[in-house]
Amino acid sequence: MGKVTGFLEYSRVAPPRRSVEERVQDWREVYQPFPEPILREQAARCMDCGIPFCHTGCPLTNIIPDWNDLVYRGRWKQALQVLHSTNNFPEFTGRICPAPCEAACVLSINNDSVTIKNIEKTIAERGWEEDWIGPQPPPARTGKRVAVIGSGPAGMACAQQLNRSGHAVTVFEKDDRLGGLLTYGIPDFKLEKWVVQRRIHQMEAEGIAFRGGVHAGVDIPAGQLRAEFDALAICIGSTRPRDLPVPGRELAGIHFAMDFLPQQNRRVAGLAVDPAASISAKGKSVVIIGGGDTGADCLGTSHRQGARCVSQFEILPEPPAARTAEMPWPNWPMILRSESSHEEGGAREWSVATQRFSGDGRGNVARLHAMRVDFGPDRRVREVPGTEFELEADLVLLAMGFLGPAQGGLVADLGLALDARQNVATNSQYMTSVPGVFAAGDARRGQSLVVWAIAEGRQAARAIDQYLTPQS
Numbered sequence: 001m002g003k004v005t006g007f008l009e010y011s012r013v014a015p016p017r018r019s020v021e022e023r024v025q026d027w028r029e030v031y032q033p034f035p036e037p038i039l040r041e042q043a044a045r046c047m048d049c050g051i052p053f054c055h056t057g058c059p060l061t062n063i064i065p066d067w068n069d070l071v072y073r074g075r076w077k078q079a080l081q082v083l084h085s086t087n088n089f090p091e092f093t094g095r096i097c098p099a100p101c102e103a104a105c106v107l108s109i110n111n112d113s114v115t116i117k118n119i120e121k122t123i124a125e126r127g128w129e130e131d132w133i134g135p136q137p138p139p140a141r142t143g144k145r146v147a148v149i150g151s152g153p154a155g156m157a158c159a160q161q162l163n164r165s166g167h168a169v170t171v172f173e174k175d176d177r178l179g180g181l182l183t184y185g186i187p188d189f190k191l192e193k194w195v196v197q198r199r200i201h202q203m204e205a206e207g208i209a210f211r212g213g214v215h216a217g218v219d220i221p222a223g224q225l226r227a228e229f230d231a232l233a234i235c236i237g238s239t240r241p242r243d244l245p246v247p248g249r250e251l252a253g254i255h256f257a258m259d260f261l262p263q264q265n266r267r268v269a270g271l272a273v274d275p276a277a278s279i280s281a282k283g284k285s286v287v288i289i290g291g292g293d294t295g296a297d298c299l300g301t302s303h304r305q306g307a308r309c310v311s312q313f314e315i316l317p318e319p320p321a322a323r324t325a326e327m328p329w330p331n332w333p334m335i336l337r338s339e340s341s342h343e344e345g346g347a348r349e350w351s352v353a354t355q356r357f358s359g360d361g362r363g364n365v366a367r368l369h370a371m372r373v374d375f376g377p378d379r380r381v382r383e384v385p386g387t388e389f390e391l392e393a394d395l396v397l398l399a400m401g402f403l404g405p406a407q408g409g410l411v412a413d414l415g416l417a418l419d420a421r422q423n424v425a426t427n428s429q430y431m432t433s434v435p436g437v438f439a440a441g442d443a444r445r446g447q448s449l450v451v452w453a454i455a456e457g458r459q460a461a462r463a464i465d466q467y468l469t470p471q472s
Contacts, residue, residue, distance in 0.1 A: 002072040006044030012112035012354045013038055020344050027188040027268045029095075030340045036233025042115045042316040043071040045046060049106040054116065057104025059455040060086045060093075062165055064116055066102060071119055080127040087464050088157045092182065093129070093372065094121025098293075098337070104330035127397050128198065135205035140207055142166040144468045145215050147229040148220060149216045149410060152180020153450050155235035156199065157457030158464075159208050161300035165465045169208045170229070177269070180237060182450075184262040187297050187303070189340075193269060217410025226414075231436050231464050234410065234424055234458060236403040238442035244289060246312040246389045248357030253365040255279050257294045257399035264301050285392045285411075288352055290399030295341070301339030310346035311391060317375060318350035353381065355388070357396065368393040382392040405443040421446055430460040431467070 003009075016032045017023070023030055040231035046068035055062045063082050083090050083159040094117055103114035127133045144167045148159045149172040163169045177183050179196040184221045209398040214220060225232055241256065243249070267273060281302035288298045291314025302310045319336045327333040342348060353373045372387035404422040405411060411424065417433035419425040423446050424439040426432050432439050440460035441453040 003044035004071050006041070006072070007047045007111070008116075010041045012045070012115060013042060014469065015116065017343075023189065023340075024344055025097045027192075027264075027304065029135045029192055030189050031095075033117060034122055039119060040072050040074065043068040043119055045107065045114050047107055048074075053104040053106055053107075054101040054114075057330060059449070059452045060118070060458075062101065064088045064114075067123060068114065068119060069118075074124065076126050077130070077132055079123050080132055080206055080234070084125050087120075088118050088160050088458070089150055089153065091124035091195055091199075092153060093454065094124055094189070095195070096117070096186060097433075097449060098333050100449070101449070106330075111327050124229070126180050133202065135202055137206045138163060138164050138166040141168065142164055142469060144168070144230045145163040145170070145228065146233060146464060146468075147172060147216075147225050148233045149225075149237060150180060150235035150237060150441070150443070151178040151200075151210065152182060152211075152235060152237055152441065152453060154453040154457040154460075155180065155233070156203065156239075156441075157454040158233050158235060158440055158461045159457075160203055160206070161458050161461035162464060163203070163206055163208050165469075167465070169470065171210045171216050172216045172220070173210065173212045174218075176271075177214045178212050179250070183353045184265050185258060185297075187261065187264065187301050188268045190298055193265070210224075210315050215409065217408075217413045222410055222413035225437070230468055231438065232414075233460055233464060234405075234414075234416070234432065234437065234439040234443055235441045236405050236410065236443045236451075238404050238408050238423070238447045240399065240403040241456075242400040242403055244398055245353060245402065246354055246356050248359065248365065251317070251357055251359045251365040251392060252363050254396040255292070255398065255399050257288075257298050261294075261297055261301060261396055264305070278397070281305040281395055283308050284297065284394035286395045286397065287391060287393040288397045288399055288402070290314065291316070291348070291350065292399065292401065293447055294401075295399040296339035297396075298399055300339070300344060301396075302395075303341065303344045307395075312346060312348045312354040313370065315352045315353050315373065315381065316350060340442050353383065357393070358390075365393055365396055367391065368396065369460070385469060390411055401446040402442075404446060413456055417434045429463040430456075430462065436467070438467075 015034050017030050022364045052065050055061050060289040067079040067082045099117040101116045102113040142205045146167050148155045148171045151171050201470050265274050282305050286302045286307045288295045321335045326425050355369045358367045366392050369390045373381050417425045424443050429436045438460050440456040
């Protein structure tokens with residue numbers, strides 16, 4: 001390493017955030033640029049640890065120590081080359097990945113981990129600023145055609161890898177804009193959409209064809225896709241939300257998070273939202289059920305829309321602030337994590353189970369009725385008698401995770417087998433029960449992280465390439 005004693009000399013410095021008062025007034029990214037001298041010091045904290053567990057913490061197996069060392073030495077272009085060798089879209093992961101690599105950092109055994117995620121993002125942005133990132137069309141074409149269904153991170157990674165291998169790739173996206181949940185789902189204050197479109201433009205210049213607003217399996221039948229393409233890659237994500245079947249669920253004003261969040265993405269982009277279906281937190285008492293990332297996204301969005309008050313409930317107990325014996329390093333620790341949205345206000349509570357909703361007499365939700373719960377040694381939920389409470393709720397957002405890919409349309413049309421968790425079943429080579437049809441990302445593994453989606457897209461692309469050509 002360039003600075004062997006760097007981890008002893010420098011402390012972790014996180015990227016600065018814009019003030020709460022400023023950022024809740026707009027939809028721009030929360031984090032501010034990081035000064036280069038401090039970033040190089042942060043890269044110098046990367047130890048000469050012998051076995052870099054950050055490699056295994058990262059599903060992409062990013063070669064983290066190498067590009068940390070190159071950043072410390074000011075060799076940014078080489079750092080970008082090393083970063084791109086394993087990760088197609090580091091500006092995405094550097095913004096929205098929860099950084100399992102940092103949890104696996106050797107330094108985190110008894111200190112704060114290296115700021116891997118921020119260094120990664122800065123390398124990528126330096127590459128764009130210096131025009132080091134541009135189209136990379138293949139030198140020759142194989143004559144094979146591949147259809148990628150879904151333009152989220154898994155589909156984008158799969159398409160780019162296949163195209164660079166020389167195959168003709170067409171990406172089908174059911175929404176009117178490309179990017180999947182990167183575009184319609186993740187709030188702009190976490191990921192501004194020009195960041196996604198920048199990569200789409202690069203991929204188009206490389207020769208990839210995108211067909212937005214085309215719902216494969218609905219607008220175009222599976223049989224036609226099979227006839228026109230030599231292979232299909234199913235990257236449709238995990239989009240079936242988990243519901244809350246309690247009395248009063250039918251009341252107006254109770255919505256899934258993924259009905260709420262994409263509408264705001266459309267508004268920020270200047271696109272129309274159907275007034276009859278519009279969902280807004282403005283002036284309302286908002287209750288978010290679900291304590292994960294999607295719930296935090298609803299929280300930040302509600303603040304910016306002008307909610308009167310916001311409460312976020314999670315049925316699980318509050319996680320510990322630090323690792324326990326049950327979550328040893330380098331495993332991913334289930335500890336308390338706070339998003340930037342939690343700094344902006346709102347109540348956040350754990351061990352709360354919703355019992356029912358009651359209305360205002362006109363069919364609209366008015367109150368949430370809940371009680372405290374705990375978990376016994378068998379990990380089963382137990383109600384705590386005498387802890388019942390109710391809360392005003394004009395808008396309820398359900399952010400309790402997802403149950404798998406949509407099972408109608410393309411999945412049914414192709415007759416794809418599903419696994420025990422109702423995801424698309426594949427073999428070790430990412431091939432489904434139908435020869436020539438592959439699957440990757442959340443559609444195959446279930447709801448997961450952006451870094452897993454990119455990794456799966458890359459691995460599926462290699463499997464498809466091996467299927468289509470004698471030598472990958």
